[in-house]
Amino acid sequence: MLAYRYLTLWLLVLLTLALAACAGTHAISWAWIVIPLALSAVGLRDVLQKRHAVLRNYPLIGHFRFLFEAIRPELRQYFFEGEMDGRPFSRKKRSIVYQRAKADVDSRPFGTELDVQQQGYEWIGHSLSPTKIASHDFRVTVGEHRAQPYSMSVFNISAMSFGSLSANAIRALNQGAKKGNFAHDTGEGSVSAYHREFGGDLVWQVASGYFGCRNADGSFDDEKFAAQAKSPQIRMIEVKLSQGAKPGHGGVLPAAKITPEISATRGIPMGIDCISPAVHSSFSTPIGLLEFIEKLRQLSGGKPVGIKMCIGHPWEFFGIAKAMLQTGITPDFITVDGSEGGTGAAPLEFVDHVGMPLQEGLLMVHNTLVGIGLRDKVKIGASGKIITAFDIARTLALGADWCNSARGFMFALGCIQSQSCHTDRCPTGVATQNQVRARALVVPDKAERVYRFHQSTLHALQELVQAAGLPHTSALRPHHIVHRINDHEIQLLSELLKYLEPGDLLAGQFRYQVYEKYWPIARAESFHPQLG
Structure with a gap:
């Protein structure tokens, strides 16, 4: 070996x-x-x-x-x-993460290496009257009207499960999150002993397999959920409907890869393939989804409960919005995952051609909530190749309240993008269950790098927001970001992208084709549209 x-x-x-x-x-x-x-x-x-x-x-x-x-x-x-497997990758961003995680100087001589005349180049407008912000600890309150609201950092660790990542990787991420006071999403693999070891804030993701809160037949178990959800370390509950890298696709963890620790964490038997269904068994309609959210909120003692999804058919999300209006039940947050999000393994067609990219998905969720008058009640998180401070600033300007990053924090752990996550032969001990390989990842050292990456990125975000003349990240708007259309034309994102006004959908002011065509056929009683 x-x-x-x-x-x-x-x-x-x-x-x-x-x-x-x-x-x-x-x-x-x-x-x-x-x-x-x-x-x-x-x-x-x-x-x-x-x-x-x-x-x-x-x-x-x-x-x-x-x-x-x-x-x-x-x-x-x-x-x-160049390209890896036909998909372009950015070494520049990985290099930025390494330097910030290692506390190296990330300044550059001779100016930008980017082609500022290239189509798609973007920048943030600066002010002649910059502000001075006291702290880079930008936060947003989620579930402010619930019994246990959570003050969340605007930059957090996105969903990555124990089983996909090694025990040492989970330990290092959580210890870094504890030191930096930011959130660590468990991924659908449930809450392991390694998530609990250092006491960092957790977002418990509950997916279709109901790992950590399931009966023997794979159905949801109220008592097991309540027992685990009431842990003070778990700050929010996230119902995963789909993920960007493979939306609408289930998963299988082969029996050979199920260790006793994974078995105990997920509540699954040894010696049998672990199935993650493509759909939930606890609900089958938009109204059912919201009722399930309300049940989890009650069982958890009033903690914020939301959903994570990659947007697919527009009428399905519109159906969820109509269900909010009909039932009066709202999720406390919606995490929008773009189709550019990563995963340890997925079919190539799903990685490249299924699901809505983050920009379009985020705009649809934000616009719909604005259009039905509920944007102030539902916070929005965003994930999908978000790594740098500019990535965060741009995403917040589009309409998000906070951002999550998976690959950024994996880079901080030492990931070198060997793309061997699915082979169990990760060269840096990040994405493996091989204990000999995983020992290469030294927890105290990598936890410090996770913490430094988070702090340095938020410090860079603070400098961007100050340069733009703003008092807080919450003041970022689309007109602060400029986009190059071609070599002689630029536009503000506020001019380039389409936004609804508050209450537009309630008043029947659809404004844009996607709402004009699909809002009328969306149903709160079904994910299927009302045709004819």
Whole structure:
């Protein structure tokens, strides 16, 4: 199991011992052992050091990665830019995360490397009268009229389950969240012992498998949910309807990958494939969904309860909005996940061609809530490739109240985007259940990096908001973001994108085609449209 990764080190150690034996008999000079001895020492140091997970898992040969990274300005076009599996990736953003997580200087000489004349380039407008904000600890209150409202950071850890991530990765994320006072979403794999170890704030995600609150047949168990939801560490409940990377698609955790810890955490038996259905069994209509939300709110003792979804058919979300009006029940929040969101594994067609991108999904949710007069009662979170402070500022300007990030915090843990999450051979110990690989991720060191990434990103956000002349992130609006249409034309997002006015839908003022066509056929009693 260990041989292939440590083979170079073991061979060097054996070679050093053999040469030492020969030198002891005067068959060769002692000078012959200097180089292999030095390399063996470096390899042993790699295994024992706690800063670099790659070196702990790949002693000696892991240094080639850092060599290429050190000379990246010269070799960037050959090694680091382009496409992976046909999908473009951004090394620049990953580099920003690494630098902030390690407390390195992220300033750049000679100006931007971006092509400011390229179509799609965006920037935030600055003011000639910048503000001075006392703190970068920007927060939003969720469920302010509930028994246990939550004051939430505007930047939090998005849903990633124990099972998808290693125990050490979960520990480091939660310890970082505890130190920085921000939220850690459990993902649908439920609340593990590793989520509880450091006491960081949790958003418990309840998905169609009802892991951690299920009966033997996979149905929802009221008593198990109530017992776990009342933990002070769990601050909000999130009912997952779909995720951006594979909306409308269930999942299977093969029996071979189910460890005793995963079995206990999820409440599933050993030796049987774990099925995550594509749909919930507790409700089948928009009204049923809201009644389920209200039940969870009561069972949890009045904690904020919301939904997470990637927008698909417009009439389905419009049906949920109509159900809010009909029942008077509203979720405390809606987390909009864009189709650009990541996952450990999903069919290629789902990754590339299913679900609504974050911008369009966020606009639809925000506009609909404004149009029915409920935007002030329902907070909106957003997730989907949000990494930098500008990503956050832009997303808040579009209409979100806070942002979640998965890949940003994975980068802070040391993820190098090897895209081996589904193989259980993660080189940095982040996305694996192999305990030997996972030991490479040293919890105290990576927890500090998670904390620093969060703090540095919010500090950068504070500087952006100050430069724009605003008092708080909540003051960001679409007119603060400028978008290049082509090489000679720009527009403010407020001019480029479409927004409803408060109460428009209630007054029958549809304004835009999507509402004109699909709002009338949406039903509170069914996710299926009323045709004919």
